[in-house]
Amino acid sequence: MRYTPIFSFFVLIALISCKNTAGPITKESTDAPSGYQGQGKNPIVPTVNKPVQKQWKGVWSFDNDTTYFTNDFDGARLNGVAADGNDHYTIWITAENTPINVSPWYAFKVWTKNPREITIKLSYQDSRSRYYPKISTDGINFKPLDSTDFKAINPGEGDFGIKAVPEFVELKVRIDQEPTWITAQELYSSKRVKSWIDSLATKPFVTSYEIGRTSEKRPLHLMEISKDSTAKKALMIISRQHPPEVTGFIAMKSFIETIAGESAQAKKFRKSHSIFVVPLMNPDGVDNGHWRHNMGGVDLNRDWENFNQPETKSVRNFLNNKSSEGYEFVFGADFHSTWDDIYYPLDTIATGSKGKIVFDWIENISKRLPQKKSNVKPSGQLEPTMVSRTYFFVEHKMPSIVFELGDDTPRDFLKLKGRVAAEELMRLLDID
Ligand SMILES: [Zn+2]
Structure with a gap:
């Protein structure tokens, strides 16, 4: 035509x-x-x-x-x-x-x-x-x-x-x-993301399954990295609620590849932790070339209070099931992109000592990456939950963060930052 x-x-x-x-x-x-x-x-x-x-x-x-x-x-x-x-x-x-x-x-x-x-x-x-x-x-x-x-x-x-x-x-x-x-940015359609998931799922400790479908019937894929189903300490990682935010996705990909990698640190970490990942939260928006919303015409990262959309509902149900199976969520991250690198944690005024690990982690990453400074802007607002990070903390007691990468951050640095972020997180969580 x-x-x-x-x-x-x-x-x-x-x-x-x-x-x-x-x-x-x-x-x-x-x-x-x-x-x-x-x-x-x-x-x-x-x-x-x-x-x-x-x-x-x-x-x-x-x-x-x-x-x-x-x-x-x-x-x-x-x-x-x-x-x-x-x-x-x-x-x-x-x-x-x-x-x-x-x-x-x-x-x-x-x-x-x-x-x-x-x-x-x-x-x-x-x-x-x-x-x-x-x-x-x-x-x-x-x-x-x-x-x-x-x-x-x-x-x-x-x-x-x-x-x-x-x-x-x-x-x-x-x-x-x-x-x-x-x-506008590198193309990572739902098919390309799925082939990345499939390439990791060739490893014996990585599986992937659907946790729901979008309104256009695209599957929401969850990747599970776990050596042993008795490892009940869990991480929840999501990315690309907002379709153009490819640099956040690239950092998330490197973060996950590091945790699923062959280092001694990663092998040890996987013995005690299960990692759950939804790498593409908004496949309808991505494949339709949307600026921000899903096929419901809605910003998914405002729906973690009312859960009107299938994408957020699927993750909510998944987390509730895992919590009832005895998983204890020890960390959550939601990868995004904006004008420059920035961290949006929850303020420890609101989260208390539970949320301190997020700040220790940011400090350790910053020490290793002095070549590019990232701002830190904590939020003290716990109600309404509305955004994923706040919901993760309020409902599942996860120390959590919105991890934002710059639209123009050099791609090699995005990959390095994803890797360093994973290494420093594994180090902090594996201390006890
Ligand atoms: Zn975003």
Whole structure:
């Protein structure tokens, strides 16, 4: 199925004008601290289902059927394209619904029968250009666009966050018959995450199973790392409630690979601890290329109080079952991404001595990684639970944290930080 440029233009205008009536984009504190002035109270957000705009999927064809753009793959987001002449194209990126956090995810492929350099302008619905473009020729290996091919248009006037980034960007891309992927971050669709789970599950002490299904019937996979089912001290690790937060996922992946690794420390740790992991909390949002929400149109990390959504309900039921089987949760972490690396623990004013281990752990990680400072912003708010970290502590007495990695943190450092975080946690938990 193909769009003509004229048709897509009108559909796009209709789509944008109808979306604008839904309300303004708003910023929420957990993922968008404004200048790190501290973690404010999370506003209470309703989590009952809201309508979601599914994107039209297909191929846009231009220049007498010689140049093509597509969003027809998992994780794609491309809501409209126009050919402006002179090998210049404008791309529209819109959100699944509003109000929504400003994390304008995009991902599309482009190719041509007439190899040449083209210019692509990215424009966003009520947002600015948060994510620096990544390029790939195989959909697996991505690198940042060369800075000489990148142009900021209307640069931001602020010094942090969305106010500091350009309104639009233009990219120069050399295209040929083979597709070029252009994406906001590396692509980790639900299939790619599942193949990572499967690769770890070849180890005798790693199993994986479904703990529920999303509204589009995608499985929620849980990975269990346990040498011995009598090891009742347990960790709960989750990631990617928010689809674009790939850097948090990359750190989580390294964290888990370290705990499931072959070091003497990891082997010893697994004798006394069981590790439960949901690496992809929002597969519908990820595969649909959402900016933040699930298919219920809801921010999952506001639903750990009312549990209106299948994804949060599945983890709640899993944790309740494990607690009733006698597991004692000794640590919980939820990996996210934001403008820069930051830790959001619960304040020991609220958690008492139970929560102190989280601060010892942060201190030990920071000592080993002096090359990049991470801010620490504790929250003292235990009610309503609403976010996973708070629910983990209030209902299951887990010392817990929101572990945030920067959108632009170097990928090698993300992997190192995930590994160091795992090593320091195993060291602290294995002391007794
Ligand atoms: Zn997040």
